[in-house]
Amino acid sequence: MRQSDEELIYLLRSVISKVPQKMELTRDLWPRTLLKLDSRQRVWGIGDWIAVAATVAMAIVFPNALLLVCYSL
Amino acid sequence: MDELQKRFTEGDINAFEALFRAHQKEVYRWILRMVRDPATAEDLTVETFWRAYRSAGRFDPERSFGAWVRTIAVNRARKHLARQNREVGVENLARYSAPSSVAGDFQGNELRGPILQAFQLLPERLRVVALLALIEDMPYREISIVMGISLGAVKTRVFRAVRKLRKELDKVGIRP
Numbered sequence: 001m002r003q004s005d006e007e008l009i010y011l012l013r014s015v016i017s018k019v020p021q022k023m024e025l026t027r028d029l030w031p032r033t034l035l036k037l038d039s040r041q042r043v044w045g046i047g048d049w050i051a052v053a054a055t056v057a058m059a060i061v062f063p064n065a066l067l068l069v070c071y072s073l
Numbered sequence: 074m075d076e077l078q079k080r081f082t083e084g085d086i087n088a089f090e091a092l093f094r095a096h097q098k099e100v101y102r103w104i105l106r107m108v109r110d111p112a113t114a115e116d117l118t119v120e121t122f123w124r125a126y127r128s129a130g131r132f133d134p135e136r137s138f139g140a141w142v143r144t145i146a147v148n149r150a151r152k153h154l155a156r157q158n159r160e161v162g163v164e165n166l167a168r169y170s171a172p173s174s175v176a177g178d179f180q181g182n183e184l185r186g187p188i189l190q191a192f193q194l195l196p197e198r199l200r201v202v203a204l205l206a207l208i209e210d211m212p213y214r215e216i217s218i219v220m221g222i223s224l225g226a227v228k229t230r231v232f233r234a235v236r237k238l239r240k241e242l243d244k245v246g247i248r249p
Contacts (some may be wrong), residue, residue, distance in 0.1 A: 004239075004249060005235050007238060007249040008242075008249045009189065009207050010249070011184070011206065011247075012188065012192065012207060012238070013207070013208060015170060015171045015188045016167070016187060016189070016204075017169040017183065017208070018169070018209055018210065019105055019106050019109060019169055019207055019209065020169060022081060023102075023105060023111065023169075024095060024098060024101075024102070025098045025101040025102070025115070025118070028094075028097075029093075029101070029119055029122075030093055032098070032115075032119050033093060033103070033119045033122050033123060036119055036123045036239050037123060037126060038122075041192075048234050058216075
């Protein structure tokens with residue numbers, strides 16, 4: 001590295017400091033991660049959408065059957 | 074550790090928790106060095122482990138979990154930096170600096186803005202390497218591993234970042 005590059009790096013470091021060593025993670029992130037895992041697991045998958053599409057298609061093709069189901073409920 | 078990693082690949086949440094607890098601080102620190110904002114670093118740490126868990130089936134238990142999750146973390150942080158607003162980027166770069174540390178207070182305040190702007194103007198791929206190598210003083214070898222690039226590529230990016238910075242600073246009359 002050239003002398004002028006060293007000077008540029010010195011200038012940079014005087015304006016942009018290293019993240020201090022004391023900046024440690026102060027809290028446990030496991031509960032948040034677990035929550036995120038749970039919430040994403042509840043998101044509908046492709047199987048759910050196929051089931052919905054099949055139900056709608058059945059309702060269009062056999063409206064009487066749907067009415068019968070609704071009536072019996 | 075290998076047994077733990079094997080259980081993790083099978084989707085064992087307890088094994089994942091053990092690995093999470095062993096690596097969360099290191100992952101957070103890597104992300105913080107890049108994004109320089111504690112709240113964002115926490116969010117990205119959670120995101121990193123969430124992605125790791127979702128990709129557990131693709132992880133080779135013979136490899137190091139730490140190295141694998143660090144690579145995911147660096148990729149998440151890079152994506153974040155690429156999307157980041159320029160003003161926020163400058164603000165985060167200045168976050169841990171002493172108010173005026175460049176030779177003399179008056180001169181320091183005058184130089185601060187243009188230097189931060191010039192650094193933020195670097196393309197993301199050069200900025201990240203420059204930040205880790207020149208500011209955080211990380212070994213080139215470590216940077217090459219987490220970024221998945223060769224040692225030569227790290228050196229080239231540092232060289233190009235320095236050259237580009239010099240050019241930008243020259244435009245505003247700063248010639249170190």
